[in-house]
Amino acid sequence: MHVFLSRKKILYRSFAMVLQRICSRAKSIKIFRPLSNPELIMKQWKIKNLLACENAAGRIRVMGWVRTRRDSRGFSFLEINDGSCLANLQVIADDGLDGYEQVKKLTTGSAVAVEGALGQSPGKGQKWELAADRVEILQTAPNDYPLQKKRHSDEFLRTIAHLRPRTNKYGAAFRIRSALAFAVHAFFREKGFVCIHTPILTGSDCEGAGALFSATTLDPTNFSPAGNKDAFAGDFFGQKVNLTVSGQLSAEMFALSLGNVYTFGPAFRAENSNTRRHAAEFWMVEPEMAFCDLAGDMDNAEELIKYLISRAMIECKEDLSLFFKYVDKDLEKRLETILEKDFLRISYEEAVCLLEKSGADFKYDISWGKELQTEHERFLTDTHFKGPVIVYDYPADIKPFYMRVNDDGRTVAAMDVLMPGIGEIIGGSQREERLDILESRMKKTGIDTAPYWWYIDSRRFGSIVHSGYGLGFERLIMLVTGISNIRDVIAFPRTPGNIAF
RNA sequence: UCCCCAGUAGCUCAGUCGGCAGAGCAGGUGGCUGUUAACCACCGUGUCCGUGGUUCGAGUCCGCGCUGGGGAGCCA
Numbered sequence: 001m002h003v004f005l006s007r008k009k010i011l012y013r014s015f016a017m018v019l020q021r022i023c024s025r026a027k028s029i030k031i032f033r034p035l036s037n038p039e040l041i042m043k044q045w046k047i048k049n050l051l052a053c054e055n056a057a058g059r060i061r062v063m064g065w066v067r068t069r070r071d072s073r074g075f076s077f078l079e080i081n082d083g084s085c086l087a088n089l090q091v092i093a094d095d096g097l098d099g100y101e102q103v104k105k106l107t108t109g110s111a112v113a114v115e116g117a118l119g120q121s122p123g124k125g126q127k128w129e130l131a132a133d134r135v136e137i138l139q140t141a142p143n144d145y146p147l148q149k150k151r152h153s154d155e156f157l158r159t160i161a162h163l164r165p166r167t168n169k170y171g172a173a174f175r176i177r178s179a180l181a182f183a184v185h186a187f188f189r190e191k192g193f194v195c196i197h198t199p200i201l202t203g204s205d206c207e208g209a210g211a212l213f214s215a216t217t218l219d220p221t222n223f224s225p226a227g228n229k230d231a232f233a234g235d236f237f238g239q240k241v242n243l244t245v246s247g248q249l250s251a252e253m254f255a256l257s258l259g260n261v262y263t264f265g266p267a268f269r270a271e272n273s274n275t276r277r278h279a280a281e282f283w284m285v286e287p288e289m290a291f292c293d294l295a296g297d298m299d300n301a302e303e304l305i306k307y308l309i310s311r312a313m314i315e316c317k318e319d320l321s322l323f324f325k326y327v328d329k330d331l332e333k334r335l336e337t338i339l340e341k342d343f344l345r346i347s348y349e350e351a352v353c354l355l356e357k358s359g360a361d362f363k364y365d366i367s368w369g370k371e372l373q374t375e376h377e378r379f380l381t382d383t384h385f386k387g388p389v390i391v392y393d394y395p396a397d398i399k400p401f402y403m404r405v406n407d408d409g410r411t412v413a414a415m416d417v418l419m420p421g422i423g424e425i426i427g428g429s430q431r432e433e434r435l436d437i438l439e440s441r442m443k444k445t446g447i448d449t450a451p452y453w454w455y456i457d458s459r460r461f462g463s464i465v466h467s468g469y470g471l472g473f474e475r476l477i478m479l480v481t482g483i484s485n486i487r488d489v490i491a492f493p494r495t496p497g498n499i500a501f
Numbered sequence: 502u503c504c505c506c507a508g509u510a511g512c513u514c515a516g517u518c519g520g521c522a523g524a525g526c527a528g529g530u531g532g533c534u535g536u537u538a539a540c541c542a543c544c545g546u547g548u549c550c551g552u553g554g555u556u557c558g559a560g561u562c563c564g565c566g567c568u569g570g571g572g573a574g575c576c577a
Contacts, residue, residue, distance in 0.1 A: 070536050077536050090537075108527095123535055148512065148527050149538055155569060156512070211575090246577090271575055272502060284577060363573085374573075427577060472577030485570090486577095497568095 048084035051128055056118050062089060062130065063138075065166065066110045068149050076103060078135075080114060083165075086172050086318050090121060090129040102137055108149060109141030109166070154488050161492055161501045169327070172319035173489060176312055177477050183311040184264055184285050184473075187304055193260040193287060198247030200266065203239055204451050211270035212242040213280075243268035247286050248468060249402070249455050252431060255288035255466050256458055262287040264473070272496050276485040277423060279474060281494040288468035294404075294413040294430040297467035298390050301417050301426050302343045304471065305388075305479075309335050312480050320481070328482030334420065335480070343388040343417065348372075351380060351391050358384070369395050374423060381420040389418045401441045403429035415469070422479050428469020435459040 044061045064082030071077075074095050079088040091114050093103045106112065113136040121129035146160050147167060157164040164170045185195065201215055217236045232240045247263035254261045263286045270280060287300060312320060313335060324332040346354070348368075355366045355376050360383070364373045372391065380389045392415040396405055403412035417426035432438040438459055442449050449456060477489040487493035492501040 068538080070534095070539055072534060072536060072539095075535085077539090079537075088537090092535085121535090123537070125537055143528055144511070146511070150512075150526060151538085152512065158569090267577080269576075273575060274502085275573080275575090276571080278576070282577070424577065470577055475577060 046084040047080065047082045047087065047089045050089060050118060050130075051085065051087055051126075053118065053128065056120065056128070058117070059115065059133075060118055060130070061113060061115045062091075063113045064089070064111070066106050066108060066112060066141075068108055069104075069106050071104060076100075076106075078103075078106065078112070078114070078132075080112065080130075081166075081171075083171060085175075086168060086322060087126070090123070090126050091116070091132050091135075092129055093132045093135050097132065097135055099135070099137070102140075103135050105140065106137065107141050107143055107145060109145035109147060111138035111141075112136060113138060154485060158487060158493075165491075168322060170488070172316075172322045173477070173481055173483060174491070175319050176316045176481060177489065179315050180308055180312055180476065180480065181264070181473070183308050183315075184304075186311070187307050188260075188262045188287065191260065193262050194254065194258045196247070196251055196254045196258075196261045196263050198244070198250035198263045198265065200244055201237075201241050202244045203237065203241055204249070211272075212245060213268050213270045215241045215243055245269050246284065246470060248288070248470065249452075251286055251288040251468065252455070252466065253458055255290045255468065256462075256464070259290045260287070260292075274496060276487075277475065277478075279486050279490060279493055279495055282486070282490065283473035285471040285473055286468060288431075288466060290466045291464055292430075292467045293465055294392060294415060294467055297428050297430060297469055298343075298345060298392065298415055298417075301415075301428060301469050301471070302388075302390070305343075305417070305425070305476070306339055308476060309480060310339055313339075323481045323483070331482040338388055338419075341387050343390050344385050345390045345392065346380075347393045348391055348395065348411065349393065351376075354384065355379065369397065371398055377416075377418045377423055381418045381423075387420065391416050391418065396441075399429070401438070401445050401447055402431050404432045404434075405437055405441065413467075417469075419475075419479055421484075422475055424472075425475045425479060426469050426471045428467065430465065430467040433459060433463045433465055435463065 043058075044063065047062060047064065050060065050062065062080060062082065064080040067079040067081045067088050069076055069078050076093045078091040078093055080091055081088045093100065093114075097103060114130060114132045115134040115136075116130050116132040118128050118130055121127060123129070147163055152167070157167065157170065165174055188195065216232065218232070218234070232238070235241070245267055247265060247267075251261055251263050263284075265283065266281055267284045268281050269278075271278070273280075285304075287304075289296065289300065292300075320332075328334075351372065352366055352368050352370075355362070355372075358379065360379055362373070362375055362379075364370075364375065366372070366376055377389075377391075380391070381387065392413070393406060393411045394403075394414045394416075396403075396410055396412045399412045399414050403414045405412055413430035415426075415428050416424050417428075419425045432441065435456065439449065439456060442452070442456075474486045474489045478484065478486060481489065483489050487495060
């Protein structure tokens, strides 16, 4: 049997055998070996690779879903999409095919496996097309398939969130999301950062950032936690437990040991936020850097955003073109501008001064000590500077305890990266590394220090200057794709009252 | 949570001054065609979001509720 196998295949087989022996206990691991059935040896292609071919390949096999069918005299055109790229593969199904009657009944959404020869297409719109000599119908979609060959509203597609990745726009968005997720890891890896997986379940009662989801194994119909201090004594962890709102505090511990670290994971916030920029479950990128001050923090944030945008523009050209063309006509130019220009850096005080002098008619008055409202941020990014702006050194009273108090005693080394159209995409700070000041700020802001003993403790042993920030991953996808609602850049969005999928 | 807007066919929407419920697309049938959001002809489709009210009469006006969208707050 093995006589006819090539050297390469023999090597591959022996490698597979070794691997199989190693993995013998892990039964779920599948070892891929060259198949013996010559019919199955025919290469199965992803459409992305097929369309990128320089020369026509031999007989090939493609599996995917029918996007549309157009009949002609004696044959049908099938547009097949397998999710590997935005483009469809045009398949020519001749009426001489076995089961052509069934092929003629193929509907949008049906699944097929097609075999045949790839050749140059005489028609406009595509370089290659597949002349099918076999069309295997895997399943015909009934005619109540909700996706049609036309544009649907984002609101409607949210009601069929399980099917929306089958559309051009959502398929493209989620391929871009994947590429950017990978790019996040690539960026930090190239810089020598260590990836830390911080806990999802947390015992800290308040991490500072808003309302929390609690996680419990107790039967909610059987106990009433309100006002009962020991209500969770019999629970899994013996205390009240929440879903994390941020990996920052954990990440800091690792920055103080491994140097530069980052986390990239989900965060959960139980705020009743009903906006296009908020979700109850979202993904956040949180670097923490040892021996790094606020300026270094801002440098890293700006570099990361530029890196991610440029990676998307290089790697997701085809998918991005859909957004440039149909979603936001100014998107391409805006992304190019972000790459070209330095992010403008302005202190909170300067920003307030500028806003006061602007003469603009704001709904909310602005003066030193007040929060910058969305309208103020928007004025800075969209009207005044027309580009990304980093505002830093905010009043201490409006920022959390862990941000480092500046020498003036009234501001903290905080920074927000504001993006045109998106608003705040990054929030970060230099962390308070001085034990006494940290403790006094926690007491001043009324935070119970007891559950944070470990965080405070880290400031006792070789405490150093360090900084970090949080990048809202969905907001990044919104920035890159021009999609204006956060519900449309996450697979199955969680917002108040909505968790159907 | 607050403010504003919307809810009519499977989808996207029109519906005038309160007077018989409409179009395009999708779907079905037939035709035509190397087509490409294919094209042409014909066919069917309604809890007008729900509820209460005003009126001879309500898709249309009013109250309440639900759902969705936009904005604000909270934030990433």
